[in-house]
Amino acid sequence: MSKILIRGAKVLGGEPQDVLIDGSLIEAVGTGLSDEGAEVVEADGKVLLPGLVDLHTHLREPGREDSETVLTGTRAAASGGYTAVFAMANTFPVADTAGVVEQVYRLGQEHGYCDVQPIGAVTVGLEGKKLAELGAMHESAASVTVFSDDGKCVDDAVIMRRALEYVKAFGGVVAQHAQEPRLTEGAQMNEGIVSAELGLGGWPAVAEESIIARDVLLAEHVGSRVHICHLSTAGSVEIVRWAKSRGIDVTAEVTPHHLLLTDELVRSYNPVYKVNPPLRTERDVLALREALADGTIDIVATDHAPHPHEDKDCEWAAAAMGMVGLETALSVVQETMVDTGLLTWAGVAERMSFKPAEIGRATGHGRPVSAGEPANLTLVDTEYRGSVDPEGFASRSRNTPYEGRELPGRVTHTWLRGKATLVDGKLT
Amino acid sequence: MQRHLISAADLTRDDAVLILDTAEEMARVADRPIKKLPTLRGRTIVNLFFEDSTRTRISFEAAEKRLSADVINFTAKGSSVSKGESLKDTAQTLEAMGVDAVVIRHGASGAPYRLANSGWIDAAVINAGDGTHQHPTQALLDAFTMRRRLVGRDAGLGQDLAGRQITIVGDVLHSRVARSNVDLLHTLGAEVTLVAPPTLVPVGVETWPCEVSYDLDSTLAKTDAVMMLRVQRERMNAAFFPTEREYSRRYGLDGDRMARMPEHAIVMHPGPMVRGMEITAEVADSERCTVVEQVANGVSIRMAVLYLLLGGNEPALTHARPPVSHHHPSNERSAHTPSAAEEK
Numbered sequence A: 001m002s003k004i005l006i007r008g009a010k011v012l013g014g015e016p017q018d019v020l021i022d023g024s025l026i027e028a029v030g031t032g033l034s035d036e037g038a039e040v041v042e043a044d045g046k047v048l049l050p051g052l053v054d055l056h057t058h059l060r061e062p063g064r065e066d067s068e069t070v071l072t073g074t075r076a077a078a079s080g081g082y083t084a085v086f087a088m089a090n091t092f093p094v095a096d097t098a099g100v101v102e103q104v105y106r107l108g109q110e111h112g113y114c115d116v117q118p119i120g121a122v123t124v125g126l127e128g129k130k131l132a133e134l135g136a137m138h139e140s141a142a143s144v145t146v147f148s149d150d151g152k153c154v155d156d157a158v159i160m161r162r163a164l165e166y167v168k169a170f171g172g173v174v175a176q177h178a179q180e181p182r183l184t185e186g187a188q189m190n191e192g193i194v195s196a197e198l199g200l201g202g203w204p205a206v207a208e209e210s211i212i213a214r215d216v217l218l219a220e221h222v223g224s225r226v227h228i229c230h231l232s233t234a235g236s237v238e239i240v241r242w243a244k245s246r247g248i249d250v251t252a253e254v255t256p257h258h259l260l261l262t263d264e265l266v267r268s269y270n271p272v273y274k275v276n277p278p279l280r281t282e283r284d285v286l287a288l289r290e291a292l293a294d295g296t297i298d299i300v301a302t303d304h305a306p307h308p309h310e311d312k313d314c315e316w317a318a319a320a321m322g323m324v325g326l327e328t329a330l331s332v333v334q335e336t337m338v339d340t341g342l343l344t345w346a347g348v349a350e351r352m353s354f355k356p357a358e359i360g361r362a363t364g365h366g367r368p369v370s371a372g373e374p375a376n377l378t379l380v381d382t383e384y385r386g387s388v389d390p391e392g393f394a395s396r397s398r399n400t401p402y403e404g405r406e407l408p409g410r411v412t413h414t415w416l417r418g419k420a421t422l423v424d425g426k427l428t
Numbered sequence B: 001m002q003r004h005l006i007s008a009a010d011l012t013r014d015d016a017v018l019i020l021d022t023a024e025e026m027a028r029v030a031d032r033p034i035k036k037l038p039t040l041r042g043r044t045i046v047n048l049f050f051e052d053s054t055r056t057r058i059s060f061e062a063a064e065k066r067l068s069a070d071v072i073n074f075t076a077k078g079s080s081v082s083k084g085e086s087l088k089d090t091a092q093t094l095e096a097m098g099v100d101a102v103v104i105r106h107g108a109s110g111a112p113y114r115l116a117n118s119g120w121i122d123a124a125v126i127n128a129g130d131g132t133h134q135h136p137t138q139a140l141l142d143a144f145t146m147r148r149r150l151v152g153r154d155a156g157l158g159q160d161l162a163g164r165q166i167t168i169v170g171d172v173l174h175s176r177v178a179r180s181n182v183d184l185l186h187t188l189g190a191e192v193t194l195v196a197p198p199t200l201v202p203v204g205v206e207t208w209p210c211e212v213s214y215d216l217d218s219t220l221a222k223t224d225a226v227m228m229l230r231v232q233r234e235r236m237n238a239a240f241f242p243t244e245r246e247y248s249r250r251y252g253l254d255g256d257r258m259a260r261m262p263e264h265a266i267v268m269h270p271g272p273m274v275r276g277m278e279i280t281a282e283v284a285d286s287e288r289c290t291v292v293e294q295v296a297n298g299v300s301i302r303m304a305v306l307y308l309l310l311g312g313n314e315p316a317l318t319h320a321r322p323p324v325s326h327h328h329p330s331n332e333r334s335a336h337t338p339s340a341a342e343e344k
Ligand SMILES: [Zn+2]
Pocket: A150, A151, A152, A177, A229, A230, A276, A277
């Protein structure tokens, strides 16, 4: 493999430097590096980040290839600057056996746009009744370490306790979709002022917070680590902050959309804003930003949830929940966290690469940009501003809440182990 | 007025008063030997009902026919509601037929809003009740009924309901009638109090332009009109209240409670009533109960809405005298328009 010299890149937002890639590794980082025998990429003051890692992606394959496949989803990931994504288990069939997780893992490897690390289901068929073969999935070629029934909550306290305990044997973690099911029957949106007016079934914050409170206490009791998916309320932030102050081994993620959008948008009854957990209030949004800045929330995860057009081109109640996010995540984080002064680019690298890779034990990802490390890199034009055009998405689905919205930043290059997957904003 | 009627909250005070005044003109048509106006001749209106409601559909149909519109009834209840495409597909089918207005009833909150705002069709959209969101023509007919009874049929022309005390009792949480009435009555200057067990009041009600009380008895003495909402018996299975008996004891309107209301105060109900639950037969059948009038007034209101949305440029009544100069016997009870059920 040939050499690539990235010249004049602000590594993690610092002073411009050159980064020399040789094969799959970073050979050197410094100033005035020789371009001899190297293809040169003029970074011209763009920001260079470690390849982004998404701990929460729905790739839909197998089963819903009409909305996304491993190929289209990983192309979307590469477009968004990602070099690794964790694929959620709620496929058809459910990723609750070694066979299914290996299939998804191999598809990712074959396509070569982005590493795909499958997440295994906690319970058989996501039914919350019987533990799936967690150990077999861990021992498979996919070496699963993250387990989640995402889309559904592991609501049975005993099953949750056992899962938390069981995965300790191999360093696994349970990622909880915190949603008390009885409190959210018929839920259509955040329960509050807007739901009262619109007459849509409410999804109360307490349905999330009560499960998080229970699970951090369970994790403390059995000495396990637990990860909270898409934390969405100010109250959840307080519970996680309290748990961390107690030394409980909890990590938490927030989605880009919960950092930017509020339930006021639901007044349009446009199902593009229908998502689970639902968009909350301004107060929640500000609390989430603050928590992401101070480290209470560890990471940003997209909850990229593709849906075909017809599942959103209908009345609110009939529409599917979820939004695509891989191709807009970094822009939304720049808008809400960097341009607001809450985070530096180094802070973004921590929350969108280092930490998610660490939580998910994604070896080779989330590494420092320094000599000898795998060349998983993302180059971002942070000066760019443009409006979001879903027609340009690599994802098979278009269900973005940002259509037409002006957002800052654009990923121009992505390298996966030294191989360019995105060049000048175009997939290779 | 806007092109569509989706929510009572979209109406200004002047819009609402104009509709009520126009409805009074429409009501006079019912006094004529020939109860038809040529206003909407050649216009096509579809009644698109995804949810069973014979009462509302018949009321709209009567209004449409009295205005000489061509009427298509399309009932698509049950299976089609579960999958969303049907609304869009059905709408586009109707659009292809050249429909001028769609009167839509749908179980999903926001379906009429989507229909009006998603670019699926060009026709005017009139919300005939969506989920637990809105039912604006119900609120208008309720306001019309209140104005006639509390202000007067002629004295009411051009007037709103400023300062009137209105109490709405029952399952506010699941009621589009309550939401629409709070919005419209507030716009018309009335003071609204919602009364319900706390389980049947939505979280978020604090921003509504009304008072909330959990105690019916304390509100009755100062109320000008009390509106009893239907309470479905199934609600007690979801623990909204313990038993039917306890509900009616605490929140039902019986003769004793009615006797504590001011002399002039009226009892309203959007129908259908659950006798023995929210209202006793004695109250339902009393002179103070306006349920039958509300049905009749519904036709006039819907005529007024259709006329203002679709035929706005032509005078409603080609031979009518201006409403302000018109004097009519002020005995409101005799001023019935034919009820919807009489219309064939
Ligand atoms: Zn989830």
